[in-house]
Amino acid sequence: MPVSMRSWWALGFLSSANLLAFASVTIMNVALPQTQTQLSMTDGSAQAVLTVYSLTFGTLILVGGRLADTLGLRRCLTGGLIGFALASLLGGFAVIPVVLLVARALQGGAAAFVAATAIPLMSVIFSSGRKRSVAFGTLGIVMGIGTAGSFVLGGAMADMLSWRWSLLINVPLALLTAAGVYLTVPKHRSKASIGLDPLGAILASVSLGLLVLGLNRASELGWRHSGAHALLVGGVLGLALFVVSLRRVKHPLIPLHLLSSPVRVAGYLAAFFAGIAMFAGMFVLTSFMQTAWHVSPVQVGLAFLPFAAGAIVVTMVLPHIRAHIAPPRVLAAGLLLAAGGLASLGRLNPESAFIEGVLTAMLLLGAGGTVVMITAGDVATAGAADDSGVAGALVNSSQQVGAVLGTAAVGTVIQSAIQGVETGESEPVVAMVAGYAQGSLFGAAIVTVAAVAMFAIRTPTVPEMS
Numbered sequence: 001m002p003v004s005m006r007s008w009w010a011l012g013f014l015s016s017a018n019l020l021a022f023a024s025v026t027i028m029n030v031a032l033p034q035t036q037t038q039l040s041m042t043d044g045s046a047q048a049v050l051t052v053y054s055l056t057f058g059t060l061i062l063v064g065g066r067l068a069d070t071l072g073l074r075r076c077l078t079g080g081l082i083g084f085a086l087a088s089l090l091g092g093f094a095v096i097p098v099v100l101l102v103a104r105a106l107q108g109g110a111a112a113f114v115a116a117t118a119i120p121l122m123s124v125i126f127s128s129g130r131k132r133s134v135a136f137g138t139l140g141i142v143m144g145i146g147t148a149g150s151f152v153l154g155g156a157m158a159d160m161l162s163w164r165w166s167l168l169i170n171v172p173l174a175l176l177t178a179a180g181v182y183l184t185v186p187k188h189r190s191k192a193s194i195g196l197d198p199l200g201a202i203l204a205s206v207s208l209g210l211l212v213l214g215l216n217r218a219s220e221l222g223w224r225h226s227g228a229h230a231l232l233v234g235g236v237l238g239l240a241l242f243v244v245s246l247r248r249v250k251h252p253l254i255p256l257h258l259l260s261s262p263v264r265v266a267g268y269l270a271a272f273f274a275g276i277a278m279f280a281g282m283f284v285l286t287s288f289m290q291t292a293w294h295v296s297p298v299q300v301g302l303a304f305l306p307f308a309a310g311a312i313v314v315t316m317v318l319p320h321i322r323a324h325i326a327p328p329r330v331l332a333a334g335l336l337l338a339a340g341g342l343a344s345l346g347r348l349n350p351e352s353a354f355i356e357g358v359l360t361a362m363l364l365l366g367a368g369g370t371v372v373m374i375t376a377g378d379v380a381t382a383g384a385a386d387d388s389g390v391a392g393a394l395v396n397s398s399q400q401v402g403a404v405l406g407t408a409a410v411g412t413v414i415q416s417a418i419q420g421v422e423t424g425e426s427e428p429v430v431a432m433v434a435g436y437a438q439g440s441l442f443g444a445a446i447v448t449v450a451a452v453a454m455f456a457i458r459t460p461t462v463p464e465m466s
Contacts, residue, residue, distance in 0.1 A: 006184050007125050011135050013180035015142040017081060018118040020174055021111035022143065023150035024088075025054055025279070025403070028104075029286045030155040030297040031163035038163065041097045047411075051404055052101055054279075056108035057115070058400030059205040062253050064116035065393025066197070073117045073124070074185050080113030081178035085171045092168035103167070116393035121185055123381035123392065132378070133319045140318070140374040144311020144366055148304040151286075155301030200245050200253035207238030211405060258380075258391050263327050266457050267376035268398045270331035273450040274372035275402025277338035280410040280443045281365045284345055284436045285358060291432050292350045306359055310366030318374060330375050332454035337368030339447040345440035350433050373399065406443060414439035 028035070028049055036046040068076040087110050091103030119139075126135040157165040214231030246252040259265055289300050314337075322330055341364030348357055373395070381392045418435035 007131075009180070010125055010184040010186075011122065011138060013177055013184055014077075014118045014122050015139050016173075016177045017077060017114050017181060018139065019142055019146040020081075020084065020170060020177065021057070021114040021118075023146050024084075024107060024111060024170060025050070025057070025400075026147060026282060027150040027154040027166045028053075028163075029282065030151055030300045031158040031166045033290065034158050034297070035100070035163040039094070039097050039100065045097050045101070048101055049104055051408070053104045053108035053111075054400050054404045054407075055209060056105045057112050058397050058404055059112075059208050060109045060201075061112035061116045061393045061397040061400065062204065062390060063201045064113040065120070065390035065397075066251075066253060068113070068117045068120070068390075068393075072187060073121050074181065074187050076113050077117040077121065077185070078178045078182050080110050080117065081174045081181070083110035084114060085174035085178075086110075088167045088170035088174065092164045092171075107167075107170075112393075115396040116390075118392075119377050119395070120381055120392035123378075125186070133322075136374050136378050137315050137319060139377070140315035140370045141312050143373070144315065144370050145308045147311070148301075148306075148308035148366070151304040152298065152301035155297035155299065158297040160298075197245075197249050197251055197253040199249065200242060203238055203242040203245060204253065207235045207242060208401060208404070209235075210238060211235030211408075253390075254394060255390065258394070262457050263379050264391070266328045266331055266454055267379045268394055269450065270335055270372045270454065271376045271395045271398040272402035273335055273406075273447050274338055274369050274376075275399035276406025276410075276443055277335070277342055277447045278365055278369040278399075279403035280406050280439070281338075281342050281345065281361060283407050283411070284342075284348075284414075284440050285361060288345075288348060288433060288436050289358070292348075292352070292429055303354070303358055304362060306362035307366035310363040310368075311370040314367040314371050315374065318371060322375065327375055327379050328454045328457035331372055332451045334368045334371030334375065335447050335451035335454065337364050337371065339368070339444045339451060341365035341368060342440045342444035342447065346437045346444065348433050348437045348440070350429050406446075410439040410443045413442045 032046055032049060035041065035049065041049075064076060064080065084107060087103050087107035091100055091107060094100035094103055122135055122139065123132075126132040153169070154166045157163075157169065210231050214228050214235055246254055246256060285303075286300055289295050289303060295303075318330075325333075341361040344360045344364065345357075352358075376395045376398075377392065380395045414435040416435075417438040418431045
């Protein structure tokens with residue numbers, strides 16, 4: 001097989017691997033009501049099916065990136081895919097909630113190694129020029145179509161088969177992708193001797209876990225609850241210790257030189273806020289359609305197709321835009337699009353039609369999220385050399401941490417708003433939809449502030465890019 005053709009086959013398998021990791025965040029969304037009923041799960045446990053995956057994914061991905069730079073990108077990617085298949089198999093046959101939650105945590109951990117290596121390997125194979133732009137554009141299209149497709153597939157399997165297939169489908173797909181990666185992707189291992197940072201990994205994981213638990217407790221018990229305060233304070237202090245530790249260890253979890261480029265930092269921050277917008281928007285949209293419209297899982301999935309359309313359109317024009325506009329402004333534009341999608345959900349009411357209530361949000365979220373993630377992935381890995389694994393992992397970690405914390409924070413606002421409306425003895429659906437609207441506006445405000453901050457970054461180009 002010619003080297004050039006082998007590279008394009010490798011791109012296909014790397015894009016598929018990245019899609020598997022991220023689609024598993026969303027594929028369970030539409031199957032969750034059926035899962036909760038069949039396993040007799042509480043509301044908190046059902047929500048944990050989603051958050052525990054993103055939590056282990058977002059926190060362990062940095063460890064995965066560091067290990068990948070040490071042990072080899074391809075080796076860690078194939079190992080992650082095999083682990084992902086095994087965890088999916090365990091979850092697919094779970095008969096009690098605790099087994100499903102453990103499986104989802106393991107699945108997220110395995111997915112961390114997949115996402116930590118797929119984009120850096122793309123950056124190694126397509127290091128510069130037009131082929132790099134085409135490669136990252138292809139990834140954007142695959143991720144846009146795949147994200148929407150995961151909702152359709154999850155809904156169809158829940159309707160026609162069982163929620164279990166939202167997990168079991170990953171087994172053959174992950175194993176086939178692992179074989180394809182092994183056959184087409186060249187070996188790549190850092191020439192430098194890179195150590196690990198167990199203290200940093202523990203501090204980051206525990207701190208983020210405390211923040212998520214604190215937000216969840218505040219959502220259930222109110223912001224005045226002392227237990228929620230203790231968890232949130234513990235999470236903030238833990239993150240502060242994590243930042244301090246980065247300067248005190250020989251091989252920090254996040255190499256400090258990666259943070260010396262303002263544009264690379266902008267990419268990480270934009271990915272974080274894009275995670276807030278995209279996943280909070282998906283949560284509100286799926287919940288609204290199931291609560292107010294009482295549609296089937298497959299109908300919810302089909303409603304997400306405009307998300308893919310928005311992603312495809314911006315992917316096709318993004319290379320031309322980036323040729324004339326500096327990356328921070330491109331990132332800002334992507335965040336504004338995503339914020340607009342969330343803001344459009346602020347008009348939701350039980351009588352909202354598809355076009356006014358869902359279509360605009362889907363298009364803008366798909367477009368904005370794709371702009372941010374393609375641009376952030378490119379600028380983060382360009383010129384990262386021996387730290388390309390952790391540089392790319394930090395993009396995906398930022399998005400997943402944003403997804404977890406953002407969804408938890410938006411969920412807290414939603415619950416507070418619902419309780420406030422219910423005191424007026426309104427219909428439950430009216431109260432719930434009002435909560436979705438207020439939560440969406442809260443998320444839109446946060447993302448808009450982040451977008452405006454991007455304009456303050458004056459660096460016109462990324463010095464490391466070739």
